[in-house]
Amino acid sequence: MTATPTSEAMASEEDEPRNCVVCGDRATGYHFHALTCEGCKGFFRRTVNKKTGLTCPFAGSCNVSKAQRRHCPACRLQKCLNAGMKKDMILSSEALALRRAKQAQRRAQQAPTQLSKEQKELVQILLGAHNRHLGTMFEQFVQFRPPAHLFIHHQGLPTLVPVLPLLTHFADINTFMVQQVIKFTKDLPLFRSLPMEDQISLLKGAALEICQIALNTTFCLQTQNFLCGPLRYTIEDGARDRPGITRREEIDQVQEEMALTLHSYIKGQQPRPRDRFLYAKLLGLLAELRSLNNAYGYQIQHIRGLSAMMPLLQEICS
Amino acid sequence: MTATPTSEAMASEEDEPRNCVVCGDRATGYHFHALTCEGCKGFFRRTVNKKTGLTCPFAGSCNVSKAQRRHCPACRLQKCLNAGMKKDMILSSEALALRRAKQAQRRAQQAPTQLSKEQKELVQILLGAHNRHLGTMFEQFVQFRPPAHLFIHHQGLPTLVPVLPLLTHFADINTFMVQQVIKFTKDLPLFRSLPMEDQISLLKGAALEICQIALNTTFCLQTQNFLCGPLRYTIEDGARDRPGITRREEIDQVQEEMALTLHSYIKGQQPRPRDRFLYAKLLGLLAELRSLNNAYGYQIQHIRGLSAMMPLLQEICS
DNA sequence: CTCTGTTCATGGAGTTCA
DNA sequence: TGAACTCCATGAACAGAG
Ligand SMILES: [Zn+2]
Ligand SMILES: [Zn+2]
Ligand SMILES: [Zn+2]
Ligand SMILES: [Zn+2]
Numbered sequence: 001m002t003a004t005p006t007s008e009a010m011a012s013e014e015d016e017p018r019n020c021v022v023c024g025d026r027a028t029g030y031h032f033h034a035l036t037c038e039g040c041k042g043f044f045r046r047t048v049n050k051k052t053g054l055t056c057p058f059a060g061s062c063n064v065s066k067a068q069r070r071h072c073p074a075c076r077l078q079k080c081l082n083a084g085m086k087k088d089m090i091l092s093s094e095a096l097a098l099r100r101a102k103q104a105q106r107r108a109q110q111a112p113t114q115l116s117k118e119q120k121e122l123v124q125i126l127l128g129a130h131n132r133h134l135g136t137m138f139e140q141f142v143q144f145r146p147p148a149h150l151f152i153h154h155q156g157l158p159t160l161v162p163v164l165p166l167l168t169h170f171a172d173i174n175t176f177m178v179q180q181v182i183k184f185t186k187d188l189p190l191f192r193s194l195p196m197e198d199q200i201s202l203l204k205g206a207a208l209e210i211c212q213i214a215l216n217t218t219f220c221l222q223t224q225n226f227l228c229g230p231l232r233y234t235i236e237d238g239a240r241d242r243p244g245i246t247r248r249e250e251i252d253q254v255q256e257e258m259a260l261t262l263h264s265y266i267k268g269q270q271p272r273p274r275d276r277f278l279y280a281k282l283l284g285l286l287a288e289l290r291s292l293n294n295a296y297g298y299q300i301q302h303i304r305g306l307s308a309m310m311p312l313l314q315e316i317c318s
Numbered sequence: 319m320t321a322t323p324t325s326e327a328m329a330s331e332e333d334e335p336r337n338c339v340v341c342g343d344r345a346t347g348y349h350f351h352a353l354t355c356e357g358c359k360g361f362f363r364r365t366v367n368k369k370t371g372l373t374c375p376f377a378g379s380c381n382v383s384k385a386q387r388r389h390c391p392a393c394r395l396q397k398c399l400n401a402g403m404k405k406d407m408i409l410s411s412e413a414l415a416l417r418r419a420k421q422a423q424r425r426a427q428q429a430p431t432q433l434s435k436e437q438k439e440l441v442q443i444l445l446g447a448h449n450r451h452l453g454t455m456f457e458q459f460v461q462f463r464p465p466a467h468l469f470i471h472h473q474g475l476p477t478l479v480p481v482l483p484l485l486t487h488f489a490d491i492n493t494f495m496v497q498q499v500i501k502f503t504k505d506l507p508l509f510r511s512l513p514m515e516d517q518i519s520l521l522k523g524a525a526l527e528i529c530q531i532a533l534n535t536t537f538c539l540q541t542q543n544f545l546c547g548p549l550r551y552t553i554e555d556g557a558r559d560r561p562g563i564t565r566r567e568e569i570d571q572v573q574e575e576m577a578l579t580l581h582s583y584i585k586g587q588q589p590r591p592r593d594r595f596l597y598a599k600l601l602g603l604l605a606e607l608r609s610l611n612n613a614y615g616y617q618i619q620h621i622r623g624l625s626a627m628m629p630l631l632q633e634i635c636s
Numbered sequence: 637c638t639c640t641g642t643t644c645a646t647g648g649a650g651t652t653c654a
Numbered sequence: 655t656g657a658a659c660t661c662c663a664t665g666a667a668c669a670g671a672g
Contacts, residue, residue, distance in 0.1 A: 088375050
């Protein structure tokens with residue numbers, strides 16, 4: 001019975017031995033214990049457990065071919081059963097529920113990175129402190145005597161802008177931002193637990209960097225402006241074309257790149273290899289930022305008269 | 319001794335006496351205390367410790383054969399247990415961890431990081447260029463008119479040291495080191511393939527950092543000196559107690575940390591999670607180094623007369 | 637050689653959406 | 655409805671310890 005080395009064996013091994021035993025279409029493998037195509041596979045799963053009795057409009061002797069298989073579901077299902085397809089190979093509803101539950105668990109574990117209770121609390125502390133002091137910081141810029149042309153709805157002549165009030169405004173909001181950063185750190189127990197000397201050192205090193213990163217969140221890619229409440233700062237506001245501050249555009253470029261990368265980092269939390277790369281890239285950008293910060297601090301120190309306006313920043317940069 | 323020529327012999331000499339007691343497939347030996355095939359072996363290991371209760375869609379009386387063993391895991395597992403397979407022969411997670419730790423050690427000792435052919439060539443290029451220009455760089459410091467007190471075997475009074483010759487020497491060795499770094503990059507085909515403009519930018523940004531890192535390799539932890547051939551530089555040599563350069567000790571501290579971390583990085587090639595952390599830490603330290611580099615460049619620029627001594631460094635820092 | 641675990645291509649389930 | 659996916663159990667082949 002097993003092997004009759006006749007022409008049959010040859011014939012059965014024709015070039016295309018894999019045809020659907022139901023409709024004759026190209027089979028994609030065994031489905032529910034029969035060699036079938038994708039169509040009959042799906043049809044069987046959907047149809048076999050429906051109680052609604054299918055009835056053949058003819059005598060139940062329809063031809064089931066690839067072209068005609070849609071015409072009579074009753075005969076198609078009958079041929080599926082005759083071909084040996086078994087309904088018990090379809091996952092039961094309980095097994096299915098179990099499977100979906102497992103997948104949901106997997107998804108839940110992967111997406112929000114598994115955090116311990118302490119870690120979640122830490123995140124809450126950070127978010128709370130950020131919201132209290134940094135999140136709405138920019139909307140309060142308007143309280144520091146901003147020149148009229150900074151208002152979004154200002155309609156004056158854009159050319160003549162007095163320099164001194166703008167500089168004063170910048171000095172004030174810089175001082176304000178650093179104050180907010182200090183308040184922010186005061187709400188972080190772990191930071192408070194450091195020796196006061198270390199706290200000061202860390203603030204000196206990073207306060208302006210934090211301000212720059214925070215300011216990035218207000219940058220609008222479309223209009224290329226920083227939008228802070230009712231105020232709009234163009235890049236030209238920050239960088240007059242005087243010698244020594246022309247590199248401000250570089251700063252913004254790097255800062256923009258930084259903001260974009262942060263965005264990607266927050267959004268892309270699924271793929272592990274990219275995670276690693278992003279973290280490295282972020283740290284690399286911190287090097288750039290530190291560098292820019294130094295240049296900034298140097299300029300702050302050397303703009304005549306500005307130091308007197310910002311004793312706090314003066315202290316930070318010392 | 320083996321064969322008692324009774325009817326048993328006939329039975330024992332069947333064509334295939336080694337069949338899986340679970341499914342009847344060809345057995346490959348005893349697995350978990352029962353004669354089974356590879357399939358049932360893997361199935362038992364995977365399945366027996368899963369808490370998710372398997373349930374037979376039928377009465378639990380499925381036939382478990384080679385062809386049908388996949389259809390009902392519940393009955394298959396039941397038959398495994400009935401056949402005497404024991405779950406406690408599966409290695410516990412602790413035993414597994416131990417085994418893997420040992421293997422990791424073996425791997426690390428035998429194959430010091432598997433590199434592709436191209437990677438090995440790249441490493442050779444890097445090592446060659448480093449050896450030619452950076453490796454023996456420090457031993458040549460002696461050629462740049464070092465003050466007598468720098469020699470290791472110098473026995474003079476340690477207090478009175480003229481400043482100008484020392485400063486000149488520092489200027490010369492700094493220029494020399496930067497020249498070596500440039501030679502180093504000229505021997506790197508990948509670097510040469512960059513546009514000249516980019517090469518200059520990268521050198522401006524990193525040349526002094528490379529010098530600092532390279533210099534760390536001469537730092538002796540015991541004596542807290544930099545040993546360069548016959549010369550010995552104490553930290554005080556580099557950082558006179560004049561205002562503005564007192565932070566030199568910070569520099570050395572960070573550089574020392576950096577050197578230590580690099581050392582750990584090179585030595586610790588076994589554990590994967592630590593690798594990741596080390597890379598991040600290194601990049602973080604690069605931020606610090608970049609910061610120090612800026613401060614250094616600033617000071618270089620502002621030491622009166624020193625700029626004239628080091629036109630090359632002047633160029634780098636511009 | 638025997639009996640552990642590990643790896644990874646593969647098949648056959650369900651799922652999606654035009 | 656079904657072509658084109660995801661997902662995971664499977665098991666042959668392999669590696670390593672004893
Ligand atoms: Zn079909
Ligand atoms: Zn019909
Ligand atoms: Zn078996
Ligand atoms: Zn069963």
